[in-house]
Amino acid sequence: MDTTLTLYDAPAPNPYVVRLFILERGGLDIDVNSIDIMKLENRRLEYRTKVNPRGELPALRIGNDFTLTEITAICEYLDEVATGGKSLFGETALERAETRMWLRRMDLEIAQPLIAWFRNDPATIDFYKGNRIPCPKARVTQKVMINQFLNLLDDELEGKTYLCGDRFSAADIHFYGLMKQMVEQVAPWVLSPGRLNVEAYWKRMGEREKSKAAVAPFDSRVTLA
Numbered sequence: 001m002d003t004t005l006t007l008y009d010a011p012a013p014n015p016y017v018v019r020l021f022i023l024e025r026g027g028l029d030i031d032v033n034s035i036d037i038m039k040l041e042n043r044r045l046e047y048r049t050k051v052n053p054r055g056e057l058p059a060l061r062i063g064n065d066f067t068l069t070e071i072t073a074i075c076e077y078l079d080e081v082a083t084g085g086k087s088l089f090g091e092t093a094l095e096r097a098e099t100r101m102w103l104r105r106m107d108l109e110i111a112q113p114l115i116a117w118f119r120n121d122p123a124t125i126d127f128y129k130g131n132r133i134p135c136p137k138a139r140v141t142q143k144v145m146i147n148q149f150l151n152l153l154d155d156e157l158e159g160k161t162y163l164c165g166d167r168f169s170a171a172d173i174h175f176y177g178l179m180k181q182m183v184e185q186v187a188p189w190v191l192s193p194g195r196l197n198v199e200a201y202w203k204r205m206g207e208r209e210k211s212k213a214a215v216a217p218f219d220s221r222v223t224l225a
């Protein structure tokens, strides 16, 4: 069975998560196709018919006839097929469960609401060109709820290095990766002074060598021992 991997990549938050995962995970050999998201190449007929009918990035082509989307599924698959490195989901059933617990919490409670808050800004109309419909009124509730969960996260990070304690995991990659660009460009309020544990965690994540390396989209192939 052909299991050649091809990643459809772009300079955007969801693809950044997968790039960061690949760099941190290692043991992978992947061809890469860059898609021009600024020109909405991902919304054109060719991309939708040949790669992802939903018109989103990233996507992972596996062999000739299967395309995997959704970053959580892509990262879990890559974690399983990697030939070297160390699992970022965990070595035991309990570690894997703990990783998925934190990943889901951060995704549901903070990352996805922040993405929705951004997309609900009418300023995004010119970028999405009708592919997403903003609901500006929702932004107030979304921002308040995100702040509530950031307050809770600040308590939960007390005494911890990463979401799973001392163990760096796919949950950190998912959470930090989805939010990095958003925090830097449109939502600096996420790092509100006062939430000292969140601030320290963010700094720690940003200082990781791979967090910086993953900012640049990949060249046509990435091969990691």
Ligand SMILES: N[C@@H](CCC(=O)N[C@@H](CS)C(=O)NCC(=O)O)C(=O)O
Binding pocket: 012, 013, 014, 015, 037, 040, 042, 043, 055, 056, 057, 058, 069, 070, 071, 072, 128, 131
């Ligand atoms: N649920 C998808 C979300 C993918 C997604 O929304 N990708 C963004 C880039 S960060 C995108 O394709 N945006 C361009 C668009 O929607 O036109 C996943 O987990 O991969």
